Amino acid sequence: MTKAIRIHTNGGPDVLRWEDVPTPEPGAGEVLIQHAAVGLNYIDVYFRTGLYKSALPATIGMEGSGTVRAVGAGVTDLAVGDRVAYAGGPIGAYATERVIAADRLVRLPDAIDFNTGAAMMLQGLTAQYLLRRTFRVQAGQTIVVHAAAGGVGLILCQWAKHLGVSVIGVVSTEEKAELARAHGAEHVVIGHAELPAAVKRITGGAMVPVVYDSVGRDTFATSLDCLAPLGLMVTYGNASGPVPPVDLGTLTAKGSLFVTRPTLATYTAKRADLVAGATELFEAVTSGAVAIRVNQTFPLREAAAAHEALEARKTTGSTVLIP
Ligand code: NDP
DSSP states (O other): EEEEBSSSSSSSGGGGGEEEEOOOOOTTTEEEEEEEEEEHHHHHHHHTTSSSSOOOBBOOOOOEEEEEEEOOOOOOOOOOOEEEEEEEOOOOBBEEEEEEEGGEEEEETSSOHHHHHHHHHHHHHHHHIIIIIOOOOOOEEEEESSTTTTTHHHHHHHHHHHHHHHHEEEEEEEEHHHHHHHTOEEEEESSTTHHHHHHHHTHHHHHHHEEESOOOOTTHHHHHTTEEEEEEEEEOOOTTTTOOOOHHHHHHHTTSSEEEOOOHHTTSSHHHHHHHHHHHHHHHHHTSOOOOOEEEEGGGGGGGHHHHHHHTTOOOEEEOOOO
């Protein structure tokens, strides 16, 4: 037997249960991993509440690091004892051990410890595709980053600065503003009510070519008002709830804007894209350009407390759960 956090119904953090489950066996093309650390991500909240659907009972979680314990038939490029990490579906990371397809794993460089590995894969691969693929930022540009002191946010701030980009970070408190500044945000705005006016002032009226908005419902309209004509609205999360349907005429009226609603799953669906993204991410981290801030750790069995903190906006940077 092994231990896992499972949900039998959707709801608040109290539906997360620490249970005995049978130790899974790897099938063809799969490996069994013993987790050293599990990453906490906002998407875990969406699966817990039922905003994103899964069959029940379910072990949620999309990210982890650890050691290969067994390999299934046909797995030739991984061996027992290898240090690995992963991000993305299928869910099942909130467990001491799990089985996963070998082609979803990457080897963790020796210079990256397990906690950092579990903290950085999902949020770091997201920052990579957002800045390098969804909209390939260029040195000299100014961009808007919401939730700038969060997990994805602190990585975006540092990586953008490294690329010569000026970040206008949006946060909710003075303490988070300090943190975002310390991680490369050149400008920080507290709250989003005055955001378009601040962007106008900072850019001398030009506005920005791209907004990275993970807050969703509460900030969508405000974010559109920060864009220059032909700008790209990247709405990539629902921390405040999903964005309601949009009247496309709004995009015309605000200057022929573009909108995308991307997800990491699409950007890493091909193994080659996963490996390329991870290679760039590992380089960003091992070179020191991007520091992964594991600002909270919780025992895995106390995942409910971690969810409460995340939803109450009490966390900064990344959080890991230790089995
Ligand atoms: P964060 O650490 O960023 O935590 C969420 C933050 O969102 C909070 O700290 C808070 O920062 C801000 N926030 C604003 N409004 C609310 C609200 N009503 N309730 C709660 N938080 C709010 O989480 P992650 O780094 O894990 O994820 C960030 C976002 O990115 C999430 O929306 C997630 O779904 C999305 N995401 C999307 C991916 C994709 O591929 N599409 C992949 C990875 C993440 P503050 O207090 O400063 O406002």
